[in-house]
Amino acid sequence: MKVAFLGLGNMGSAIAPHLIEAGHQLAVYNRTRSKAEQLEAAGARIASTPGDAAGDVDVVITMLADDHALEEVVYAEGGVLDALPRDAVHVSMSTISVSLSRRLADSHRERGQRYVAAPVFGRPEAAAAAKLFVVAGGPAADIERCRPLFDAIGQKTFVIGDDAPSANVVKLTGNFLITTVIEALAEATALVRKSGVNPDAFLEILTGSLFTAPVYRTYGQMVAADRFEPVGFRMPLGLKDNRLLLAAAEEASVPMPMANLVHDRFVTALAQGMTDADWAAIARISFKNAGL
Amino acid sequence: MKVAFLGLGNMGSAIAPHLIEAGHQLAVYNRTRSKAEQLEAAGARIASTPGDAAGDVDVVITMLADDHALEEVVYAEGGVLDALPRDAVHVSMSTISVSLSRRLADSHRERGQRYVAAPVFGRPEAAAAAKLFVVAGGPAADIERCRPLFDAIGQKTFVIGDDAPSANVVKLTGNFLITTVIEALAEATALVRKSGVNPDAFLEILTGSLFTAPVYRTYGQMVAADRFEPVGFRMPLGLKDNRLLLAAAEEASVPMPMANLVHDRFVTALAQGMTDADWAAIARISFKNAGL
Amino acid sequence: MKVAFLGLGNMGSAIAPHLIEAGHQLAVYNRTRSKAEQLEAAGARIASTPGDAAGDVDVVITMLADDHALEEVVYAEGGVLDALPRDAVHVSMSTISVSLSRRLADSHRERGQRYVAAPVFGRPEAAAAAKLFVVAGGPAADIERCRPLFDAIGQKTFVIGDDAPSANVVKLTGNFLITTVIEALAEATALVRKSGVNPDAFLEILTGSLFTAPVYRTYGQMVAADRFEPVGFRMPLGLKDNRLLLAAAEEASVPMPMANLVHDRFVTALAQGMTDADWAAIARISFKNAGL
Amino acid sequence: MKVAFLGLGNMGSAIAPHLIEAGHQLAVYNRTRSKAEQLEAAGARIASTPGDAAGDVDVVITMLADDHALEEVVYAEGGVLDALPRDAVHVSMSTISVSLSRRLADSHRERGQRYVAAPVFGRPEAAAAAKLFVVAGGPAADIERCRPLFDAIGQKTFVIGDDAPSANVVKLTGNFLITTVIEALAEATALVRKSGVNPDAFLEILTGSLFTAPVYRTYGQMVAADRFEPVGFRMPLGLKDNRLLLAAAEEASVPMPMANLVHDRFVTALAQGMTDADWAAIARISFKNAGL
Structure with missing residues (x-):
């Protein structure tokens, strides 16, 4: 799959390599570019903006520090919401507020895009070992499309149901x-x-x-x-x-x-x-x- | 071993049969005699008083409801303290106060008797299945003497050290x-x-x-x-x-x-x-x- | 003085009449107009918008339900911030967040307007009896200009110092x-x-x-x-x-x-x-x- | 009245002098005798034991540190309970447990003695200034007999009713x-x-x-x-x-x-x-x- 990965902090930088290893085509973005460069060697493309990363993908994964960081990446002009193709999926892995998750579900629906909330349990060590637990919420079909990604990064995926914010x-x-x-x-x-x-x-x-x-x-x-x-x-x-x-x-x-x-x-x-x-x-x- | 078992409530009545099964010679005492009678069929002797039970044993086990009940059984005239032979062990399994446990340790020492605190983890179902966890505190030699009893009633015994009240x-x-x-x-x-x-x-x-x-x-x-x-x-x-x-x-x-x-x-x-x-x-x- | 009073809920409707009684010229605004009409009989002018009320006054007093209501009245296009004359004072009596109070202080300063935070202690009965306690924060000169208003509505005014949000x-x-x-x-x-x-x-x-x-x-x-x-x-x-x-x-x-x-x-x-x-x-x- | 006062700590030593000033005949007892000696100069008799103090009085007042201290003074052989004359009143001013107060009420009743619980509000400064607040519980007639004492040490006495422990x-x-x-x-x-x-x-x-x-x-x-x-x-x-x-x-x-x-x-x-x-x-x- 063509995947964009936004956010390469402690967790993101431990998760993203597993997606490359699993054969996916990865574009990465991080505010501090140096962190992205470590993934370039492994085959990732460095995107210059969130929109650049998300413009031509099947799935965009966000793993950011908080509500504020995610809102900026999604809602800024030319951000994820503007760039993501119709029917592509936004997988939000960050630990964010239930209310922002609800707002994201609405925003993507209005654009004809898909939204899956898939926060994870596990510390960075578990992420590095691809041993996370994924809790996925959203329409069943969208979750199934993303399952190969979840399998690549975690030891188990729990599906919580149609309502994405429930996962949060x-x-x-x-x-x-x-x-x-x-x-x-x-x-x-x-x-x-x-x-x-x-x-x-x-x-x-x-x-x-x-x-x-x-x-x-x-x-x-x-x-x-x-x-x-x-x-x-x-x-x-x-x-x-x-x-x-x-x-x-x-x-x-x-x-x-x-x-x-x-x-x-x-x-x-x-x-x-x-x-x-x-x-x-x-x-x-x-x-x-x-x-x- | 010759063992006295005092207190046949929810826990005691589930624990005591395992001691008989393991081949120990059991005298039982309960304030409400009817509960003791159920064990008579299995081979236990019914004692008429705590002192009667504890008078001629290697080990007396107490499993009573609270500090007050245990104090009565131990400190009453003709109770456990008076009846228990020198060098015999009092194994206190009840969940009691740390301060009473300390007092018991002192009282038995003064009489030349042994004292082991051995409270257990597990609900009555676990007791019935001989799957309790035993936490034993007291002199190592005394704990070792009681180990066959612990093995008969539990799945694992943890030794916490010389200080009996630590187990509590x-x-x-x-x-x-x-x-x-x-x-x-x-x-x-x-x-x-x-x-x-x-x-x-x-x-x-x-x-x-x-x-x-x-x-x-x-x-x-x-x-x-x-x-x-x-x-x-x-x-x-x-x-x-x-x-x-x-x-x-x-x-x-x-x-x-x-x-x-x-x-x-x-x-x-x-x-x-x-x-x-x-x-x-x-x-x-x-x-x-x-x-x- | 020429005074605008915005917000005629339980507290506002009990406070405003005392300002008219004290001889001030009052323009009132409330989202639900009917509440304002009760004050018309007493001599107040009913303003159609917050900006209409605050356009030509010495002091605008806000007494609204929460941060959100106050933000709307102040920051909406044509709201208090746009309409209030230079050097006129915004007296914020609502119980609002410390952070909004800080933002208001900044906004008014940038416009050359004055800002005094003057929340009050007392239930509606106390407001009706002009027995409130006023806690005023802001530049001393601005507080002094408003003192006749505070005297008209309360039994005592405490000045907390230059930093308006401290009053909040x-x-x-x-x-x-x-x-x-x-x-x-x-x-x-x-x-x-x-x-x-x-x-x-x-x-x-x-x-x-x-x-x-x-x-x-x-x-x-x-x-x-x-x-x-x-x-x-x-x-x-x-x-x-x-x-x-x-x-x-x-x-x-x-x-x-x-x-x-x-x-x-x-x-x-x-x-x-x-x-x-x-x-x-x-x-x-x-x-x-x-x-x- | 003939009054015994037991307990000359921070509070007791500030209270007792007011009783002498009010003309009452005082016997005092304190475990540490030196504290009692300060009152001797003012006219008090130093008793050698609690029983010695309480043997021939209308009222015995206790003002001790805790339940334990009071129990010792009252229940020891030859203590207050043994020594206090029939119909004399024990006024317990200490802050003690409700359960001990109940037990004292029962014990004194059985001996034909009277019991009033009269704990006080106020720090030592208030005691020194005879400005305590007294909360008295017990039979109305008994409280009335003690009222001159309460008036001598406090600024106000509240009567809580017949049930002495209610005062506690x-x-x-x-x-x-x-x-x-x-x-x-x-x-x-x-x-x-x-x-x-x-x-x-x-x-x-x-x-x-x-x-x-x-x-x-x-x-x-x-x-x-x-x-x-x-x-x-x-x-x-x-x-x-x-x-x-x-x-x-x-x-x-x-x-x-x-x-x-x-x-x-x-x-x-x-x-x-x-x-x-x-x-x-x-x-x-x-x-x-x-x-x-």
Whole structure:
């Protein structure tokens, strides 16, 4: 397929190579051109603008930092909306607001274009290993057309149904669940440490019994060791996703006290200068509060 | 071994038969005698008092409802403390306070008796299937003596170290983590339901990607279906364990905001008449608050 | 002075008459014209558009429902920004976001116009009695020019300094403090009621000892009686102000857990259909949760 | 009247002199005798034991640190319960648990003695100035007998009714309300400070408009100045009262999320070494979290 890929940050630059490997013809665009050049060697064409990238493709994939970045790329004059051919598909992989996803679905429909929301679960390491989980929302036929792309980058694709923004709800809610795991492990670890229990032994019990999920291993090790490197997902992105979740929850009239608690952790972390830390470092606030 | 088993509630009556099957000689005691009679057929001797049960054994296992019940059985005149032979082991499996566990360790030491704290993870179904997880704290030699018993009732035994009460800290903290999973799933499910996402599809994504742990399957199904039966662990016991956790946390000077949130859920559930529901039914409070 | 008054809702329609009484020449504008007609009899001129109202005045006062309404009135073509004469003052009395206030300050400065943020404390009854408290931010000279207007509508004016948006911070924070009083009284009253203490006797003790402030009397009576009428400030406005506060707090990197708690109360209230209730009716959530 | 006064801590030593001044015949007892000696000069008799003090009086007043201290003084062999004459009154002024107050009411009734719960509002300065507020619960006739004593030490006495423990509920709930004021002011002040607003100016607006109550002045000044001296009420006592409130709330099945939040503040404060600070210093946690 002819594919455009817009956005080569931590995630995008780990995902795009798998599409070339799978035999697709790739045009790439990134605001900072140097990141795109790394893909040129592998066979990608560097596009000079989003519109240049999306002008002659079957699918355009966007993987950008936030609502604002995506809006610019899509809605600017000569952007994706203007350039994408009729019947071509916009696959939005970024973690964006439910309301922007809804607006994109409408905009593309009006232009006779297709829209699939396909946010992914997994940190950059998982993206590099083509082990992401893809959650796809949109018309079944459009999702099927994109399936070879999803197969190339992920280990599993979940289809959530016709309503594209539902995939964004699932993504934001999934991220929320991850933050509850981090916070719960942080509070638990503060208690066991102050009670004289070895946190590694504690973690071994957890992950060897009821809490066998990868998310408890990954974050449990960070929390037990009080070491949050390498930075897979930066603190401000954690706050951003939390903010999008709370906005979706408020719009749907759903109080989410755990999300509020995590919100305060992110805000506190940023106020205390942890801007460049991994989002899991919110655990340090529990440690500090406990005098550790 | 000669074993006394005190306390035949939901958990105790599911655990004790496995000890008989494993060839141990069992004396049982329960305040309500009828429950003990079911074990008589299987070969257990019914003791008339705790002291009668514990008088001539290698190990006495206690599996009682709370601190108060255990204190009565141990400290009453002619109770376990008076009756247990020197060098025999008291294995305390109940979920009790860290401070009572510490007091028991001291009391038995003074009498020349042994004390092992060995609380278990698992609901009654797991106990019936001999699939519990045992967390054992106490002197290594004493734990080893009891290992055949642990093997008979559980799928895995974790040894936490010499300090018996540490096992109780781990148990209470583990239960706390379970409650955070229930609450997080409840808030998440309220949001996806109000956003038009099928909660079963949502759960399938979770348990098929990052949240593969049994605890997410077990409670996720209850929460997604909004059905909390059969009742494996009653609401007031959930509140009790939460209270013990918060007491341990306060004593160790560790603030645990998530535990407070869960505390309020339990209190609200009881105030609204959910006394006989499974503890996972606190999810209903999130549903109600969201107008579901 | 020649004054334009834009926005004749609950608050605006109670404030504007005092300006006419004080001898000022008033032009009024409201989206729904009928509300303006009530002031015509008292001597006001009805303007057909915001620009028509603001075209030839010393001061334009805006008292609108939210950011969106104010932006429309100010930034639309031919709106306040276009129409207001050089050196005339825009007095913004609405409870708006700190960021919009900052943007207004900039916009007016660029046009050679003046901008004073002057949000008010007080419910419609206080506005009708000219007993509001005015918090004014902006250049001292501009505030002084407006002082006769503030004197006509309020019992006291506080000058917060040169930075206009600071007045909005103070207003939002003040409203936050009011919500903490409501929530605290709600939780307290739930406890005393369930403990068999008469809530009126309890309130008398509070307001007769340490909690003599009007805010405890006003809301205490509502909460003690579990009656929240007349509706002075509707629930969705309470949520709006809370949202603006949380946005300002996030921007300033200040975690505010009490504001989060109140946020959840408002969201819950709206989810349960209390859209038309006074914001103090969030107390009912505490009552419900306690099984009252 | 012949009065015994037990407990000469911060509060007791400020209260007792007023009883002597009012002409009552005072016997005093304190565990640390030196404190009692200061009153000897003023005319008090120093008793060697609680029973010695209470043996021949009309009224015994207890003002002790906590449940434990009061239980010892009352229930020890030869203590108040044994020594107090029939028909004499035990006035319990300490801030104690509702359940202990209930037990005391029962114990004294069985002995033919009288029991009045009369906790007070006010910091040591208020006690020294005889400006306390007294909340009295118990049989009307017994309260009337004690009224001259209440008049000697306070500015106002509120009678809550026949049920003595109700007075303790009111006291604990009142203290809870004070903590909500401290916490709310802390969060608010963190925001205004980080927004560039002078906290003193902010406080002046509050206390000059809707928040005129003494409690906002007293604590507002501490919070605005970030100075929490002199220490009127130590941190561990704040946590103790909070714990008693939460226990009463749990017993009555009333969830109190604000009380939980304050609980975590106290625990955090103690974990961070603020043991000797005034309880209002929990405000520093909001400041720290905001990076101030």
